[in-house]
Amino acid sequence: MSPQPRVVLGVGGGIAAYKACEVLRGLTESGHDVKVVPTAAALNFVGAATFEALSGRPVNTGVFTAVPEVQHVRTGQEADLVLVAPATADLLAKAAHGLADDLLTNTLLTARCPVAFFPAMHTEMWEHPATRANVATLRSRGAVVTEPASGRLTGVDTGKGRLADPREIVDLARLLLARADALPRDLDGVRVVVSAGGTREPLDPVRHLGNRSSGKQGYALARVAAQRGADVTLVAAHTDALPEPAGARVVHVSTAAELGDAVDEAAREADVVVMAAAVADFRPAGRSGHKIKKSDDEPDPMIELVRNRDILAGLVERRRPGQIVVGFAAETGDAQGSVLDHARAKLKRKGxxxxxxxxxxEGKAFEVEDNTGWLLSADGLETRIPLGAKSQLAATVWDAVAQLLRPSRERQ
Structure with missing residues (x-):
């Protein structure tokens, strides 16, 4: 791969084409060389000048431009990644049947790099047997066809078929550039629960005890699992700034007690539970009904804390046969041991x-875009996870989960 990854951004002719501008900006700002290849229909929604201004490269749709450069072949050959956003039902059908009537469909035939489609269409079109067959065909050939989001569609309609959030598309593009095999459909039908974010324990109507978790790692876990085929429930605490992962159901909570109840409920039928949320260990023994005032005439208030229940330990204790439970540990070394020493003890203690x-x-794990660490297994295996995007760490976790699931899935 070149120092500046070369990305072809195909744009289909749907109303969601305007969101391709945000995808383009996200890719260029993160250091990618992006060539936009729209369909002629896409230019009815967003003009070529907009794509050219944002990418710094000329834009055309046909195969008879730059003929001496053999553009209809070179564009796909030279790419490190081809992504299509939005991918309309028409584009999916053409790609599945190998049609090549413009520059984008020619590019799809000549590309030998990872190819990812991000669908956007009305629910009825997404669910139509023809579209489902085309999606299955593309996936069987190694293309990534992501699950669309649910939400507001054209007009007053709402349902599944909305284009994934541009930030999610950029994140998955980065993941595929780092690991072309990061999104296999190896979790099809697996029921997954992921917790994310940081809980808050109220002191009074204004203040709370909390932590620095942004929820980005948990959201990356949910996002990657959904695109690997899992049926995902995401229990999220204070993550309003994050786009909901396409293909996942999101349950919003606030306190540790609320998160524990929601996870317990979802885990009853789950095959895998991943506790990535930063859950408060303690909460105030009582909550003031009014704002606690500071006063020069009175002593500083004393806040009594009580322990919250251990959600992870409870999940392990009550898990069904074959259910996999994954924990997270945020550790610092101290006089009693290193980060890994504490982690090994926690793995043994939690089970x-x-x-x-x-x-x-400072600058590690919380409130940052990248992450690193170790993946410890109950059988003693320890895997170092190099620094990279949080979606890359998520893919490593799901690789390990898929390995644990394989024996039971092979027996089915």
Whole structure:
């Protein structure tokens, strides 16, 4: 791969084409060389000048431009990644049947790099047997066809078929550039619960005890699982700034007690539970009904804390046969041991199948885009996870989960 990854951004002729501008900006700002290849219909929604201004490269749709450069072949041959967003039902059908009547469909035939489609269409079109067959065909050939989001569609309609959030598309593009095999459909039909974010324990109507978790790692886990075929429920605490992962159901909570109840409920039928949320260990023994005032005439208030229940330990204790439980540990070394020493002890104490360990501190794990750490297994295997996007760490976790699931799935 070149130092500046070369990405072809195909744009289909749907109303969601305007969101391709945000995808384009996200890719260029993160250091990618992007060539936009729209369909003629896409230019009815977004003009070529907009794509040219954002990419710094000329835009055309036909095969008879730059003929001496053999553009209809070179564009796909030279790409490190081809992504199509939005991918309309028409484009999916053409790609599945190998049609090549413009520059984009020619590019799809000549590309030998990862190819990813991000569908956007009305629910009826997405669910139509013809579209489902085309999606299956493309996936069988190694293309990534992601699950669309649910939400507002054209007009007053709402349902599944909405284009994934541009930030999610950029994140998955980065993942595929780092690991072309990161999104296999190896979790088809697997019921997954992921917790994310940081809980808050109220002190009074204004203040709370909380932590620095942004929820980005948990959302990356949910996003990657959904695109690997899993049926995902995401229990999220204070993650309003994050786009909901396409293909996942999101349950919003606030306190540790609420998160525990929601996870317990969802885990009853789950095959895998991943506890990535930063859950408060303690909460105030009581909550003031009014704002606690500071006063020069009175002593500083004393806040009594009580312990919250251990959600992860409870999941392990009550898990069904064959259910996999994955824990997360944010650790710092101290006089009693290193980060790994504490993590090994926690894995043994909790009894979960896998434990992801992050060394935390200023600029580490919390509130940042990248992550690193270790993946510890109950059988003693320890895997170092190099620094990379949080979606890359998520893919490593799901690789390990898929390995644990394989024997039971092979017996089915």
């Amino acid at each position: 979960c199948d896998l434990l992801v360990v992050n060394a935390v501190g």
